[in-house]
Amino acid sequence: MKLNKILENIEYEVVQGNMDIDIKDISYDCRRVKCGTLFVCILGLKMDGHDYIMDAVSNGALAVVIQNDVSNLPKNTTVIRVSDIRTSLPIISSTFYEDPSRSMDLIGITGTNGKTSVAFIISSILESAQRKTGLIGTIENRIGNKVLDVIRTTPTTPESLELQLLLKKMKDENVSDVVMEVSSMALELHRVEGLDFEVGVFTNLSQDHLDDHKTFENYKNAKMKLFKMCKNAIINIDDSTANEIIKNCNCNVITYGIENKADIIAKDIKISSNGVTFTINFKENEYIVNLKIPGKFSVYNALSAVAACHCLGLSIEQIVEGLEQIHGVKGRFQTIQAELGYSVIIDYAHTPNAIENVLNTIIEFKKSKVITVFGCGGNRDNTKRPIMGEIAGKLSDFCIITSDNPRNEEPAQIIKDVEDGIKKTGCSYTVVEDRKEAILFALENAQNKDVILIAGKGHENYQIIKDKVIPFDDAQIVSQYLEQIRM
Numbered sequence: 001m002k003l004n005k006i007l008e009n010i011e012y013e014v015v016q017g018n019m020d021i022d023i024k025d026i027s028y029d030c031r032r033v034k035c036g037t038l039f040v041c042i043l044g045l046k047m048d049g050h051d052y053i054m055d056a057v058s059n060g061a062l063a064v065v066i067q068n069d070v071s072n073l074p075k076n077t078t079v080i081r082v083s084d085i086r087t088s089l090p091i092i093s094s095t096f097y098e099d100p101s102r103s104m105d106l107i108g109i110t111g112t113n114g115k116t117s118v119a120f121i122i123s124s125i126l127e128s129a130q131r132k133t134g135l136i137g138t139i140e141n142r143i144g145n146k147v148l149d150v151i152r153t154t155p156t157t158p159e160s161l162e163l164q165l166l167l168k169k170m171k172d173e174n175v176s177d178v179v180m181e182v183s184s185m186a187l188e189l190h191r192v193e194g195l196d197f198e199v200g201v202f203t204n205l206s207q208d209h210l211d212d213h214k215t216f217e218n219y220k221n222a223k224m225k226l227f228k229m230c231k232n233a234i235i236n237i238d239d240s241t242a243n244e245i246i247k248n249c250n251c252n253v254i255t256y257g258i259e260n261k262a263d264i265i266a267k268d269i270k271i272s273s274n275g276v277t278f279t280i281n282f283k284e285n286e287y288i289v290n291l292k293i294p295g296k297f298s299v300y301n302a303l304s305a306v307a308a309c310h311c312l313g314l315s316i317e318q319i320v321e322g323l324e325q326i327h328g329v330k331g332r333f334q335t336i337q338a339e340l341g342y343s344v345i346i347d348y349a350h351t352p353n354a355i356e357n358v359l360n361t362i363i364e365f366k367k368s369k370v371i372t373v374f375g376c377g378g379n380r381d382n383t384k385r386p387i388m389g390e391i392a393g394k395l396s397d398f399c400i401i402t403s404d405n406p407r408n409e410e411p412a413q414i415i416k417d418v419e420d421g422i423k424k425t426g427c428s429y430t431v432v433e434d435r436k437e438a439i440l441f442a443l444e445n446a447q448n449k450d451v452i453l454i455a456g457k458g459h460e461n462y463q464i465i466k467d468k469v470i471p472f473d474d475a476q477i478v479s480q481y482l483e484q485i486r487m
Contacts, residue, residue: 004019009091022036023038037056039053039064090190093160103171108195111236112204113351119137132175138156160190196229204353230251233251237261256300264281266279273294295361331474342446370395371396373455375404378405378464396453397428401432402433435463442454
């Protein structure tokens with residue numbers, strides 16, 4: 001595609017060079033530049049693309065897009081200046097990939113907890129109704145059952161360039177609906193700029209990512225941006241921020257909840273270790289649902305999916321049928337039953353609200369002790385560590401504090417921060433810094449009918465220690481141990 005065509009939807013200044021050149025690819029990573037590439041000097045949280053212009057040119061970049069002043073630019077390279085790289089990249093990417101999102105319905109899910117589960121539930125319901133569906137999220141990117149191999153540079157919502165490439169692949173395979181998790185940082189850093197969402201879903205809001213946003217108000221404001229970009233907003237009316245979000249919506253609003261009056265309400269909730277049964281009340285009609293995922297939070301997730309799928313044209317009967325076919329999400333209340341009579345639950349809960357929800361669900365059906373294995377991430381909001389410690393202590397019979405992606409912090413200091421909270425509760429606990437040893441300690445000491453919660457990592461298959469990413473999978477550790485004791 002000609003460079004002037006790629007840039008036709010943004011404002012720019014030609015610093016030097018020829019605009020009538022063929023661009024074969026776009027990149028913001030100089031290591032991935034090849035002959036004929038347009039190099040975009042993106043401003044990252046840790047690195048500045050302007051520092052890598054010469055590397056990009058030596059690798060074959062024909063043109064570069066800059067925001068800041070740069071001296072000693074290569075004379076034979078076309079240089080374009082824009083006022084804001086972050087808002088320009090998604091528009092450039094969309095144009096290059098021929099505006100793929102225009103040919104499908106986009107469903108975006110945002111909130112502190114539940115994004116992955118809600119995205120999975122919505123996509124499963126749509127697929128059960130024979131809709132060809134794409135999924136973009138924390139665990140994987142896929143079309144139907146086919147996982148797409150796309151470079152991941154962010155944990156939840158891809159950078160705008162990779163996002164547009166994913167959407168192009170989905171368009172080429174005639175996908176009708178794309179369900180995607182939309183993180184607060186994706187909204188803050190304009191990764192989803194220019195997308196028109198048919199449906200935006202709000203799950204909940206609690207303390208998280210203050211290391212990125214600095215204040216809870218900033219975090220909340222970032223989340224609310226999604227609801228300026230969608231036609232239909234699905235809002236959890238039971239969340240304390242719901243009314244403020246609704247006031248800032250400029251689209252059709254559908255509310256869901258359990259405690260307060262809403263458009264879609266759940267009642268007669270019965271929770272067991274095998275799932276949850278409840279009744280949906282919608283437009284004066286009632287529908288009984290048997291969902292194979294336990295927990296009150298699962299009811300909220302299901303309600304949001306009901307509202308979203310109804311906006312997309314499915315009947316409530318179709319939606320309920322799809323809900324009842326779902327068997328769970330990897331790393332989200334993932335249950336493994338041991339032959340010795342205890343059960344192990346692996347969950348991604350890594351915020352105060354999430355670990356509280358999971359433990360309260362376990363308490364609903366527990367028959368003996370609750371043993372919680374958990375830690376807190378390094379180089380992340382350290383104010384939530386004692387809060388999580390106190391919650392775990394109050395709701396568990398025994399806790400094992402361990403490591404959870406310590407990154408560049410000392411694990412012992414992170415554990416000490418957690419201990420400050422757990423000591424307030426009087427709960428018995430021990431510290432086992434090595435996560436594998438902590439899990440094995442729980443497995444070796446559990447008794448018949450106990451429930452072990454291993455929280456914090458869920459689907460993740462790695463540990464980040466210093467600058468190394470080490471293979472590590474909570475579920476795999478559990479399965480290997482249970483297999484060994486069977487032999």
